[in-house]
Amino acid sequence: MSSTYSSKSKPYTVNECSICLSALKQGAPILTLSCDHKYHFQCLMSSIRAHHKQCPLCRATIDESIVQLLAASRNDASYHSSRSTSDDLLGSNVESSSGLPTISVTPRLEYKGQSSERPSNIYGLVTLQANSTGHYSPSSLSSRVPIDLICVVDQSASMSGAKMILLKETLTYITEQLTDRDRLAIVSFDNHAYDRSHGLKQMTEKNKHRLHRVIKHDLEDGFSTNIKRGLEMAIDLFRNRQGENPISALFLLTDGQDDEIQDYSQTMRQVPANVVCHTFGYGPDHAAALLVKIAESGNDGTFTYIDKYDAIGPAFAIALAGLLTCVAQNIRVEIEFNHEYQITHAHSIYKHEPERLPSSRIAFKLNDLNADEKRNLIFQLSVPSLRGQTSIQDHVIGHVSVQYVEPNTNRTLRTTPAPFHLIRRSPMSAEYLRVDHTLDVQRNRIETALVLRQAMEEHNYNLSKALLRAQVDRIKASASAQDPFCRQLIRDLEHPYSTENDYRSTHHNIYMQHATERGTYSSASSSSAHVYSNPNHLSQIQNYQRQNE
Incomplete structure (x- = not known):
C-alpha cells in the first residue's frame, strides 16, 4: 500500500526508506520514529547530521534524545564502517542457528611489515563484531533468548516525589517488555530489603497485573540506605531459584550510599558466574x-551515571535492549603465535590466561556479546630477529579463533582460525612501516580507559586532573590524533566540570564504557561514549517514550 507521500522519480511505499528510496530489507538496521515512519539507521543519522530534526514524511518533531544519540553515533571508517576487502580475507565468521554470521573476527598488527634483521615490539589487535538483528521489536522476536532479571531499587527517603514516580514508570515499562518466557523479580531497599515480587515470576499477563499493583502501591519512600541488604536478597534469589533462563542479570539503582561503611567483597563473591x-x-x-566496583565484580557489568531524573527510563531501556539481543556467551578468544613470537602485554580489562606473560599463547575471557556490538582486544607482541634466514614476503605468524556458546541453542561454536600476516625482509620500505589507523584508534581508546581508572582512584583532585591532561597530550601526539573519535576523547577529557562529584561520576561512566565497549546512557559531556550506541538501544528508548507519553 502506498502512503500519501510521493516522489517525482519513484512513489514511496511503506516498505521503503523515504530518504534513500531503497527497500527496508530484513537484517538492515531500521529505526521507527514515534510517528511510526521507518527509515534506515544510517539514512536517518545522515539526515539529522544535516540538521534535519523532523520526520522526512510527516514533519513531526523527532524526540530530542533520539536526535542526540543519532548525531553522536559513529559511522566513520575507523569504527563502524563495513570491512574492506583485505579485512574480509583476514577475518573469519561462524553462522548461528538462523544462518546469519553471529561473530566475525578480524586480526590486525600495528605494521604490515618489520625488518628481518632486528627484533622489535609491536601492537596487535583482534576485533570481534556481533551480527545485527535488524530492526528490534521485543514483541516480534519470539525466538529471542528468555531472561531472568532482578531489579534492585532504592526506596530510601531521598527517592521521594518525582524520582519515585519515574522509577515506578520505568519498572512498569520493563515488566511490559518481557514475555511469558521471561522471569522478573523486584527487590527494594531502604535500611532493610523487601522482596516485592515474592521471587522470580514468569511474566504471564496474570503476574504482570500483580506486579503492576505492587509497583503502584508497595513502593514508597522509606528511611535510610543500605544497598548491601538489597544486593544480598537479590543474590539469594538467583542462587536459590528453581531452574534458570539462559540470560541472567541484576539491575541496581540508587541515588545515595550506605549510611554505614560496608565490605562488599564477600557479597560479590556470591554472585553466580x-x-x-x-x-x-x-x-x-x-x-x-562503589557502583563501578560492584559492576566490575558482577561479571563485567556496566555502570551508568544518570545526571537528570528523566534519564532513568532511557538508561534502563538501553540496558534492557542489551539483554534482549544477546547473541553469544562464555566467549573465549584464543590467540596463538609461532613459538618465537611472544605476547608481552595484554591491554584489556578482560581476564586472560596465562596471567603471567610473555607467552606465545593467550586466551581472553568475555562474558557475553550483544547484537551490533564490537570488542577490540589490544596486546603487544615481541617480534624476533630472522637474521640468517631467508626473507619472507608474506609470513603467517599466528592465528586467532573464538569459541562461544550460542544462547538460543546452547551450542558451543568456534570460528575458523584467522591468520596474522607480517612481512619480514630487510630493508623494509616505508609503506610497510605506517601505523595501522584502526589499531591506533583502539590503542588510544584503551589507554584512555586505563588512565581514567587511575585518575578516578587518585583522591587528590588536582593530581587526578593532571593525569587526564597528560593523556590528552599523548592522544594529540598519536598517529590517529585527527580521527573524529580521538578528537571526541580529547574534548571529553578537557571538559570543565562545576563540581568534583560531576567530574568523578561522569568519568567513572566514561571509563566503564570505553573499557567494555558497551553502550549505556551518557551525559552531554561524554560524547565519545556515544560511539557504542546502536539501533537496538534507540528502538528501546523510543518504545519507552511512546508508552510513557
Whole structure:
C-alpha cells in the first residue's frame, strides 16, 4: 500500500526508506520514529547530521534524545564502517542457528611489515563484531533468548516525589517488555530489603497485573540506605531459584550510599558466574566508585551515571535492549603465535590466561556479546630477529579463533582460525612501516580507559586532573590524533566540570564504557561514549517514550 507521500522519480511505499528510496530489507538496521515512519539507521543519522530534526514524511518533531544519540553515533571508517576487502580475507565468521554470521573476527598488527634483521615490539589487535538483528521489536522476536532479571531499587527517603514516580514508570515499562518466557523479580531497599515480587515470576499477563499493583502501591519512600541488604536478597534469589533462563542479570539503582561503611567483597563473591550486574547511580550523592566496583565484580557489568531524573527510563531501556539481543556467551578468544613470537602485554580489562606473560599463547575471557556490538582486544607482541634466514614476503605468524556458546541453542561454536600476516625482509620500505589507523584508534581508546581508572582512584583532585591532561597530550601526539573519535576523547577529557562529584561520576561512566565497549546512557559531556550506541538501544528508548507519553 502506498502512503500519501510521493516522489517525482519513484512513489514511496511503506516498505521503503523515504530518504534513500531503497527497500527496508530484513537484517538492515531500521529505526521507527514515534510517528511510526521507518527509515534506515544510517539514512536517518545522515539526515539529522544535516540538521534535519523532523520526520522526512510527516514533519513531526523527532524526540530530542533520539536526535542526540543519532548525531553522536559513529559511522566513520575507523569504527563502524563495513570491512574492506583485505579485512574480509583476514577475518573469519561462524553462522548461528538462523544462518546469519553471529561473530566475525578480524586480526590486525600495528605494521604490515618489520625488518628481518632486528627484533622489535609491536601492537596487535583482534576485533570481534556481533551480527545485527535488524530492526528490534521485543514483541516480534519470539525466538529471542528468555531472561531472568532482578531489579534492585532504592526506596530510601531521598527517592521521594518525582524520582519515585519515574522509577515506578520505568519498572512498569520493563515488566511490559518481557514475555511469558521471561522471569522478573523486584527487590527494594531502604535500611532493610523487601522482596516485592515474592521471587522470580514468569511474566504471564496474570503476574504482570500483580506486579503492576505492587509497583503502584508497595513502593514508597522509606528511611535510610543500605544497598548491601538489597544486593544480598537479590543474590539469594538467583542462587536459590528453581531452574534458570539462559540470560541472567541484576539491575541496581540508587541515588545515595550506605549510611554505614560496608565490605562488599564477600557479597560479590556470591554472585553466580552467569549473572551480570548493571549498576545505575542517580543524583549527587551516589557512590560512583562503589557502583563501578560492584559492576566490575558482577561479571563485567556496566555502570551508568544518570545526571537528570528523566534519564532513568532511557538508561534502563538501553540496558534492557542489551539483554534482549544477546547473541553469544562464555566467549573465549584464543590467540596463538609461532613459538618465537611472544605476547608481552595484554591491554584489556578482560581476564586472560596465562596471567603471567610473555607467552606465545593467550586466551581472553568475555562474558557475553550483544547484537551490533564490537570488542577490540589490544596486546603487544615481541617480534624476533630472522637474521640468517631467508626473507619472507608474506609470513603467517599466528592465528586467532573464538569459541562461544550460542544462547538460543546452547551450542558451543568456534570460528575458523584467522591468520596474522607480517612481512619480514630487510630493508623494509616505508609503506610497510605506517601505523595501522584502526589499531591506533583502539590503542588510544584503551589507554584512555586505563588512565581514567587511575585518575578516578587518585583522591587528590588536582593530581587526578593532571593525569587526564597528560593523556590528552599523548592522544594529540598519536598517529590517529585527527580521527573524529580521538578528537571526541580529547574534548571529553578537557571538559570543565562545576563540581568534583560531576567530574568523578561522569568519568567513572566514561571509563566503564570505553573499557567494555558497551553502550549505556551518557551525559552531554561524554560524547565519545556515544560511539557504542546502536539501533537496538534507540528502538528501546523510543518504545519507552511512546508508552510513557
